[in-house]
Amino acid sequence: GAVVSQHPSRVICKSGTSVKIECRSLDFQATTMFWYRQFPKQSLMLMATSNEGSKATYEQGVEKDKFLINHASLTLSTLTVTSAHPEDSSFYICSARPGQGAGETQYFGPGTRLLVL
Amino acid sequence: AQKITQTQPGMFVQEKEAVTLDCTYDTSDPSYGLFWYKQPSSGEMIFLIYQGSYDQQNATEGRYSLNFQKARKSANLVISASQLGDSAMYFCAMRGGLSAGGFKTIFGAGTRLFVKA
Numbered sequence: 001g002a003v004v005s006q007h008p009s010r011v012i013c014k015s016g017t018s019v020k021i022e023c024r025s026l027d028f029q030a031t032t033m034f035w036y037r038q039f040p041k042q043s044l045m046l047m048a049t050s051n052e053g054s055k056a057t058y059e060q061g062v063e064k065d066k067f068l069i070n071h072a073s074l075t076l077s078t079l080t081v082t083s084a085h086p087e088d089s090s091f092y093i094c095s096a097r098p099g100q101g102a103g104e105t106q107y108f109g110p111g112t113r114l115l116v117l
Numbered sequence: 118a119q120k121i122t123q124t125q126p127g128m129f130v131q132e133k134e135a136v137t138l139d140c141t142y143d144t145s146d147p148s149y150g151l152f153w154y155k156q157p158s159s160g161e162m163i164f165l166i167y168q169g170s171y172d173q174q175n176a177t178e179g180r181y182s183l184n185f186q187k188a189r190k191s192a193n194l195v196i197s198a199s200q201l202g203d204s205a206m207y208f209c210a211m212r213g214g215l216s217a218g219g220f221k222t223i224f225g226a227g228t229r230l231f232v233k234a
Contacts, residue, residue, distance in 0.1 A: 046223075
């Protein structure tokens with residue numbers, strides 16, 4: 001149980017286009033979902049926290065207009081990279097935290113590798 | 118300002134032995150949380166363990182335990198009875214409590230653990 005999927009797993013796009021990444025909790029409801037970014041051979045950076053039905057909370061320094069997050073249901077959150085540029089190329093990872101009773105446990109998706117040309 | 122430090126870029130441990138991965142932190146928040154994550158070579162992150170700053174007891178989760186020493190601001194991860202599958206990158210992270218600017222989560226640089234047969 002506790003599987004989180006991400007789609008797509010890899011995406012290549014042209015500079016200036018927008019890319020949408022989906023994160024789904026397949027067998028549980030996630031009241032909270034997180035989006036992370038990881039540069040090659042580096043640590044992670046939390047981008048934002050989203051709760052179902054409310055606006056995402058972005059970490060300092062993350063442009064909310066560039067990285068649009070929608071958490072429309074208890075099993076789906078999407079990250080849209082708008083007007084992507086080469087510097088947005090990265091590994092994007094989502095995680096999902098179940099509701100009450102699971103504490104801080106979160107389950108991660110396999111990640112999406114974005115390459116902007 | 119918050120800070121997380123993992124001083125061991127790489128560690129070796131013999132299979133079946135215990136190993137301690139170091140993590141020190143700095144924060145002025147009275148309330149915070151500490152996390153450990155594992156990232157195997159496949160790239161998929163795995164949540165391991167969580168310790169709240171007000172928790173009286175050290176967190177444990179199977180073979181993982183968190184040696185929380187609040188006065189020393191350290192949150193070391195102890196893995197008992199190492200297995201070959203424990204070979205991975207391990208990240209320590211801290212989520213600051215509510216302060217100016219709101220919650221903020223930061224990650225350490227990581228420690229790569231190699232388990233020898």
